Amino acid sequence: MSEFKFHAPDEYRKNAWIKTMDEYKQMYDQSIEKPEEFWTQMADQFYWEKRWDSVRDYNYSISKGPINIEWFKGGKTNITYNCLDRHLKDRGDQTALIWEGNSIGEDREISYKELYEMVCQFANVLKSKGVQKGDRVAIYMPMIPELAVTMLACARIGAIHSIVFGGFSADALSNRILDSLCKVLVTSDGVMRGAKAVPLKGNADTAMDLCEKQGHLVECCVVVNRTGSEVEMKQGRDVWWHEQIQAQSMDCPVEWMDAEDPLFILYTSGSTGTPKGVQHNVGGYMVYTGITFRYIFDYHDNDIYWCTADIGWVTGHSYIVYGPLSQGATSIMFEGVPNYPDPGRFWATVDKWKVNQFYTAPTAIRALMAQGEQWVEKYDLSSLRLLGSVGEPINPEAWKWYFKHVGKERCPIVDTWWQTETGGIMITALPYAIDQKPGSATLPFFGVNPVLLNEEGKPLEGACDGILAIQEPWPGQMRTVYNNHERFEKVYFQMFDGYYFAGDGCRRDEDGYYWITGRVDDVINVSGHRMGTAEVESALVSHKEVAEAAVIGFPHDIKGQGIYAFVTLNVSATPSDELLSQLKLHVRKEIGPIATPDIIHFAPALPKTRSGKIMRRILRKIATDEFDSLGDISTLADPEVVGSLIENHKELT
Ligand code: ATP
Ligand code: MG
Numbered sequence: 001m002s003e004f005k006f007h008a009p010d011e012y013r014k015n016a017w018i019k020t021m022d023e024y025k026q027m028y029d030q031s032i033e034k035p036e037e038f039w040t041q042m043a044d045q046f047y048w049e050k051r052w053d054s055v056r057d058y059n060y061s062i063s064k065g066p067i068n069i070e071w072f073k074g075g076k077t078n079i080t081y082n083c084l085d086r087h088l089k090d091r092g093d094q095t096a097l098i099w100e101g102n103s104i105g106e107d108r109e110i111s112y113k114e115l116y117e118m119v120c121q122f123a124n125v126l127k128s129k130g131v132q133k134g135d136r137v138a139i140y141m142p143m144i145p146e147l148a149v150t151m152l153a154c155a156r157i158g159a160i161h162s163i164v165f166g167g168f169s170a171d172a173l174s175n176r177i178l179d180s181l182c183k184v185l186v187t188s189d190g191v192m193r194g195a196k197a198v199p200l201k202g203n204a205d206t207a208m209d210l211c212e213k214q215g216h217l218v219e220c221c222v223v224v225n226r227t228g229s230e231v232e233m234k235q236g237r238d239v240w241w242h243e244q245i246q247a248q249s250m251d252c253p254v255e256w257m258d259a260e261d262p263l264f265i266l267y268t269s270g271s272t273g274t275p276k277g278v279q280h281n282v283g284g285y286m287v288y289t290g291i292t293f294r295y296i297f298d299y300h301d302n303d304i305y306w307c308t309a310d311i312g313w314v315t316g317h318s319y320i321v322y323g324p325l326s327q328g329a330t331s332i333m334f335e336g337v338p339n340y341p342d343p344g345r346f347w348a349t350v351d352k353w354k355v356n357q358f359y360t361a362p363t364a365i366r367a368l369m370a371q372g373e374q375w376v377e378k379y380d381l382s383s384l385r386l387l388g389s390v391g392e393p394i395n396p397e398a399w400k401w402y403f404k405h406v407g408k409e410r411c412p413i414v415d416t417w418w419q420t421e422t423g424g425i426m427i428t429a430l431p432y433a434i435d436q437k438p439g440s441a442t443l444p445f446f447g448v449n450p451v452l453l454n455e456e457g458k459p460l461e462g463a464c465d466g467i468l469a470i471q472e473p474w475p476g477q478m479r480t481v482y483n484n485h486e487r488f489e490k491v492y493f494q495m496f497d498g499y500y501f502a503g504d505g506c507r508r509d510e511d512g513y514y515w516i517t518g519r520v521d522d523v524i525n526v527s528g529h530r531m532g533t534a535e536v537e538s539a540l541v542s543h544k545e546v547a548e549a550a551v552i553g554f555p556h557d558i559k560g561q562g563i564y565a566f567v568t569l570n571v572s573a574t575p576s577d578e579l580l581s582q583l584k585l586h587v588r589k590e591i592g593p594i595a596t597p598d599i600i601h602f603a604p605a606l607p608k609t610r611s612g613k614i615m616r617r618i619l620r621k622i623a624t625d626e627f628d629s630l631g632d633i634s635t636l637a638d639p640e641v642v643g644s645l646i647e648n649h650k651e652l653t
Helices: 021-033 035-043 079-083 085-091 112-128 145-157 170-180 201-213 241-246 282-296 314-326 345-353 362-370 396-406 485-493 533-541 577-590 616-623 640-652
Strands: 054-059 068-073 095-100 107-111 136-140 160-163 184-188 190-193 196-199 220-224 238-240 262-267 277-281 304-307 330-334 357-360 386-390 413-416 450-453 464-470 500-508 514-519 524-526 529-531 546-556 560-569 599-602
Touching: 021 035, 035 054, 035 282, 068 282, 079 085, 079 145, 079 282, 079 314, 085 112, 095 112, 095 145, 095 345, 107 112, 112 145, 112 241, 136 145, 136 170, 136 201, 145 160, 145 184, 145 262, 145 314, 145 330, 160 170, 170 201, 170 277, 184 201, 196 201, 201 220, 220 241, 238 241, 262 282, 262 314, 277 282, 282 314, 304 314, 304 345, 314 330, 330 345, 345 357, 362 396, 362 546, 386 396, 396 413, 396 533, 450 500, 464 514, 485 500, 514 533, 524 546, 524 560, 529 533, 533 546, 533 560, 533 577, 546 616, 560 577, 560 616, 577 599, 599 640, 616 640
Parallel strands: 095 330, 136 160, 136 184, 160 262, 184 220, 220 238, 304 330, 304 357, 357 386, 386 413, 560 599
Antiparallel strands: 054 068, 095 107, 190 196, 262 277, 450 464, 464 500, 500 514, 524 529, 546 560
């Protein structure tokens, strides 16, 4: 792959938290050799009502007993106190959240003081509904300020929130409510999507009915009036947000939580199978998200930071709300979509708020890239100092486009590898200290000790290709699968005794840089050559007509597995036999004959999770004609895509 390395300009480096590779190395070594000392220094930057008794305790090996991970045991704190109360003295009037609404011109700036008051008021509403420490509260809402307020209000009184992405169905919502027996549900009447209002409360009603049929009663449903659409309010259960808060005081004492008390439950995206109810606990998650946020996004006072994720995903939890607010940052929360009213929306918004750090996903970058750069060129993006990527491997071609057209070849890109399970970023560049290579997540963050294993679980040395695992806990690590510790142990610790198994394949190069090659489940084996999906897909995407690609292996009589590539073209291109042969030739040239796709399927769109990740397991089923056993497709964004792929596939074969 590309040998290009980007070294961020000195003008930015001057003020950076971590300026040089030596500084990074020194801190990294300390974090690995003396983790207790390192994390004590970090945790000391937060407010603790009572200090911890021990920094970390753990058992990572099933053969030695139950898996157990604890950080800052005995300590007492509250994450909302750290995100709001402690900033009031110095930053009360500073903007905490900038809300950029769905429609142009619709926005709101909320100061730390205002946010504090809103959170206290709503925490009092929850209390008035009988919510107590340890109770579960489901949240099913669009990206409106009340969503962040609800999270922080739950955390303030020790209730455990479980956010379900607002685009999910009633079924998905009811399953998640049932899994943790949520007592209260907070939702809204509707959601703005592009030019229209889409109802939401109806889904919530159906979900609550489904729960009732299973014997679980949601006691109270609080509804935010977002779209003004008509909804049914069930007497004795449903109440309006705006009516409820009126009677409540703006004062609400915090509940001091044990560091190891649960903070929230969040389900994984479901790319590889049935989602897992990931549980994060208060202390370690707070420290890890705050510290990663500050160093990785190099956040300084007065910066305007924007992460485009939905708060329904872990990225939004950690890097729109908790991480930024614990650091006293100004964080943008965007209700809309990248292509409304036109594909220039992201860049118009960067220009409008003079955004300094911008964090988005490869799926968005590829989609906007396919629309052409004229949408980017229209706006002044000179405020940007740093770009970020998360969610999937970023193809070098998309990386270069982002770097050139958005970052104007000045801004470093932090390609951040992490998972719902890890709570915060694990492998990433520190923007000014670690030079970047397009497509590589680069090096581990402080306290993260990765290893690449072979199939037998033996650690590999030096430059190699293997299975990514982590050797020791870090504070942000999930503690369990909610109510199912056995599943937690089985999924993450059984595969390789003594290691956290991440499920991703990875390559390490001569510089020690890490390159995520795709999911372990998706590895393709052609005539004995093992290949990750990322490399072949990136080769396809590097062709000028290709917007996006997904490759999978299918049974092949001679080679064991053949390569089947689903390819989406740029808006300006049309499928043809000539383009098909060109693409095969192109991959041959980029990687080698072994990676040449056997079948290329021009697809109008690819099946993706609601968070925008390609679901290769469904493509595998299509390629092998197993249309009736597609598995769990409840997290699919657009199920219709599947039908048209099946039709195309039948014509192809
Ligand atoms: P499930 O676990 O239910 O199958 P999921 O893995 O998609 O769903 P998430 O926790 O949202 O759920 O995603 C984490 C995964 O996303 C990682 O394991 C990795 O495969 C991928 N990923 C995230 N960031 C990056 C990145 N910067 N580079 C490469 N892959 C990434
Ligand atoms: Mg996963």
